[in-house]
Amino acid sequence: MVDLRFKIEGAEAERFSVSPLLIFFLRVETELQRRVDSIMLNCQIRIDATRRAYSAVERERLGELFGAPERWSETLRSLLWAQVSIVVPRFEGETTVRLAAPCTYDFCVASAKYFYGVTDGEIPLTFLFSGSLFFKDEPGSLQIEQISWSTEANYRMPVELWREAMEMHYPNGVLLRLDAEAFDRLYRFKRRRGLLGFEEALATLLDTAEAET
The missing domain is CATH 2.60.40 (Immunoglobulin-like)
Incomplete structure (x- = not known):
């Protein structure tokens, strides 16, 4: 060999x-x-x-x-x-x-x-x-x-x-993959709150969860 x-x-x-x-x-x-x-x-x-x-x-x-x-x-x-x-x-x-x-x-x-x-x-x-x-x-x-x-x-x-x-x-960013149902729920939350972007929607949800904890 x-x-x-x-x-x-x-x-x-x-x-x-x-x-x-x-x-x-x-x-x-x-x-x-x-x-x-x-x-x-x-x-x-x-x-x-x-x-x-x-x-x-x-x-x-x-x-x-x-x-x-x-x-x-x-x-x-x-x-x-x-x-x-x-x-x-x-x-x-x-x-x-x-x-x-x-x-x-x-x-x-x-x-x-x-x-x-x-x-x-x-x-x-x-x-x-x-x-x-x-x-x-x-x-x-x-x-x-x-x-x-x-x-x-x-x-x-x-x-x-x-x-x-x-x-x-991906400068100063990270990709996050969601299934279709989770994305629909996040998108619906964003629209109802009148938020500008998905980052703001996630930040709002996280702030609420941390405050409750």
């Missing part, structure tokens, strides 16, 4: 995309003494939540994911972020490619809850690779080898990088 090594050398928020993306710069190395024609690469990106410490504020914000802090020794676990696929073009020895990971403000998705809940520091990530490697042997015949599922790379991503990506697309 051809030995492949992967390393994440850095990351940045993509500025010119329709939706929020984080770009990871993936270095691929091989000891194969000939040209690699291409690699059809699959990558599963996981959040290694157990590999960092959390402040009291973060524990409160992450309660929906992991429960009460006193139970975190049992409930804290890794989370799936994304499954992405790319084609690594022809190279010899080593190359660097851009691996794009989608971001979302959909709080039905565990990764969005986690990224929003962590306030500072770094997020430990694991990249798990699979796929197919294409190259020619000495006689010139095409060879195909599978990439072992044990092939991986680790990276500690600054939390601010995710916030930067979201701020580019």
